Amino acid sequence: MHPSIDPGSLRAQFRAAVDTSGDARLRTDLVLRAADMGQALVRMRRRSGRWAFLDTALDDRDVALDALAEAFQTDAAGCMVRIASYLEAIDWKRLDDEQLVTALRRFVFRKVEDGVYRMFQERDPQLSRMIRSLRGAVERRSDVQLVRFERRQWVCLTGSLPSHNGSPIPVELLERRLVVREGHRGTELLEATVRVLSNQSMHLPAVPVVSLALAIRASLARLQRPEPPATTPAEEAQWQEAVVRATTAVSRGLRESYAGKLPQEWLERYARAAQLVLLQGYRHSEAVGHQIPGASANYRDQHRKVFEYILRKTRSKLAAFYKSDASALSSM
Known part of the structure; x- marks a missing residue:
């Protein structure tokens, strides 16, 4: 807080x-x-x-x-x-x-x-043209859709909607992901955006149209004028270390609270499942099922409450990492 x-x-x-x-x-x-x-x-x-x-x-x-x-x-x-x-x-x-x-x-x-x-x-006609082009490209696809929410237009995965209970992926973070994808046209980076939204769980599977246009334009500019990679191996290693450290600390901190309520081993397995969600984009039930045999079948009734609590606590701890990375101001 x-x-x-x-x-x-x-x-x-x-x-x-x-x-x-x-x-x-x-x-x-x-x-x-x-x-x-x-x-x-x-x-x-x-x-x-x-x-x-x-x-x-x-x-x-x-x-x-x-x-x-x-x-x-x-x-x-x-x-x-x-x-x-x-x-x-x-x-x-x-x-x-x-x-x-x-x-x-x-x-x-x-x-x-x-x-x-x-x-x-x-004051930026070029951005306005890019937004119009982006809207047209989205309307021609079946895996994403345009939705109006809170008086602005969003691009979101089909079947998903923006909501108040979550934060959109920050422009900086989206740009960092797009610039390392293959593609030198806006339509190709829209394809990359769909993959980014599908394979992350920290933010809503949706992004405001204007934010996406800014991220795509910045990514195209960097691709035309090569710069050091947006995400270096050292940065990726630092992120992985931060996730492992946060999940481990959260699970250990909950041992006393859940003593006698569930197997202590589950807390460690939940921590590893949280790592799968945050680092590899697993769905929640799949991640838990990967760590606890048979858990996918009864995830909602037996595992969801504790596991998602651990995820929330972990994301709170990771906020400091995002602040220093200047890529998740919405999660500060």
């Missing part, structure tokens, strides 16, 4: 956002807290060079506030309609303290990215 965020006050601010009889000062505090998060995102994106297109005369906070303005508008009754709708969709009252902070961060990051990309797109 972010050390500067008090979950008690955040819960009160959420309550005020959905209940018009709540304290207006709490709604103001929520907007200021969101602005802080948005400002941090803008600053980090600029430092990484990803948002170099932003006018340097614009202050980070001004950019964040401008991007968030529509998201926190109130109706005639004083209700913050958009964030209230989001909170109700994720059933926020059931979330624990850590999940509350994550929920706000996801909402803020999506809205800031939407706003910034909208500003960028308005």
Whole structure:
């Protein structure tokens, strides 16, 4: 959890956002807290060079506030309609303290990215043409589809839909995966995108159209102007080591809690199954079945709850790795 965020006050601010009889000062505090998060995102994106297109005369906070303005508008009754709708969709009252902070961060990051990309797109005809071409290519395929969600268009695997309960794959991470794939045209990299979305489990199997267009354009530029590989063997080894270390630490930390409730050996096997999910893209039930004979058949009833809890704890530990890699800001 972010050390500067008090979950008690955040819960009160959420309550005020959905209940018009709540304290207006709490709604103001929520907007200021969101602005802080948005400002941090803008600053980090600029430092990484990803948002170099932003006018340097614009202050980070001004950019964040401008991007968030529509998201926190109130109706005639004083209700913050958009964030209230989001909170109700994720059933926020059931979330624990850590999940509350994550929920706000996801909402803020999506809205800031939407706003910034909208500003960028308005002054970038080339990007607009690429988006139109990308939409046409998606419509001609059967394994992906275009879906409108939260007032923006997404490319997602057929049968999957964007949701509030998950984060989209970050543009930087998608670009890192695309640039090492074979392909020198946008349609070829769309094919690669489908494989990336299918073979990862850390994020939603969906990506906003604008984000995908930016990732494909950046990947094509790097392919035409060769640079060092986006993912070096050393980086891959570092990632694998981080996954093994995190899964092992989580399983060991749960031994006492689950003593007498399930075989201790299962915790170790769950840890190895989590490694298969995170490193090789296994489905959850397949990964557990690979480690515990016969588990695939009764995965939902006997294994799912504990295994997915271990996965959530592991992903939380891996957030630090992603922050340093600047590839998963949405999971901070």
